[in-house]
Amino acid sequence: MQxxxxxxxxxxxxxxxxxxxxxxGYVADVATDGITGLHxxxxxxxxxxxxxxxxxxxDGWQVMAALKNHDVPTPVLFLTARGTLEDxxxxxxxGAEDYxxxxxxxxxxxxxxxxxxxxxxxxxxxxxxxLAGLRMDVPKxxxxxxxxxxxxxxxxxxxxxxxxxHRGQVLSRTLIxxxxxxxxxxxxxxxVDVAVRRLRQKIDEPFSRRLLHTVHGVGYRCDDEA
Numbered sequence: 001m002q003x004x005x006x007x008x009x010x011x012x013x014x015x016x017x018x019x020x021x022x023x024x025g026y027v028a029d030v031a032t033d034g035i036t037g038l039h040x041x042x043x044x045x046x047x048x049x050x051x052x053x054x055x056x057x058x059d060g061w062q063v064m065a066a067l068k069n070h071d072v073p074t075p076v077l078f079l080t081a082r083g084t085l086e087d088x089x090x091x092x093x094x095g096a097e098d099y100x101x102x103x104x105x106x107x108x109x110x111x112x113x114x115x116x117x118x119x120x121x122x123x124x125x126x127x128x129x130x131l132a133g134l135r136m137d138v139p140k141x142x143x144x145x146x147x148x149x150x151x152x153x154x155x156x157x158x159x160x161x162x163x164x165x166h167r168g169q170v171l172s173r174t175l176i177x178x179x180x181x182x183x184x185x186x187x188x189x190x191x192v193d194v195a196v197r198r199l200r201q202k203i204d205e206p207f208s209r210r211l212l213h214t215v216h217g218v219g220y221r222c223d224d225e226a
Contacts, residue, residue, distance in 0.1 A: 034058030
């Protein structure tokens with residue numbers, strides 16, 4: 001799944017966006033100041049950054065300039081209450097992909113995100129994924145196998161989406177955690193194994209053909225081969 005960094009100093013606004021993006025199928029992390037946001041953007045791989053302008057210690061303009069200076073390629077969408085023409089032109093001239101003024105409709109934010117990701121070639125996955133009778137409708141977040149509707153949690157859906165978009169590849173637990181869980185993931189736990197086991201109970205155990213395979217000592221693979 002695609003991962004988005006929200007740099008927003010208002011905790012309620014940050015949590016509102018994080019929750020909404022998670023429900024929409026993205027993995028979202030929140031930084032509440034510019035310095036932390038810049039650090040995360042440099043240390044981790046994100047598909048998009050939502051950047052406020054009015055931030056403590058280091059404002060959004062400075063964060064944007066630092067991202068460019070450090071050659072961080074992640075596209076940026078400014079999300080700010082500063083809505084004058086001068087501000088918007090300044091944001092776009094700084095290298096941002098888009099500029100959205102608060103207050104905004106969350107539906108418009110999602111539409112803008114999809115456009116930015118598609119423009120950057122970061123949304124190549126098809127809407128419909130199929131494997132050996134398993135069918136995933138991504139926009140509707142609906143999964144069926146052999147015509148039987150499967151009830152997956154949001155995390156299970158994201159996990160299955162990762163497997164289906166990397167079918168046949170062995171995915172390590174570390175890679176799975178980095179693409180499905182946010183930065184609060186505790187690497188000392190077996191949460192990935194537990195989540196895979198629960199997913200397997202839903203998509204494999206009721207059926208004769210297994211799709212999720214354990215590669216001992218490495219991770220997991222999804223395909224229709226034994």
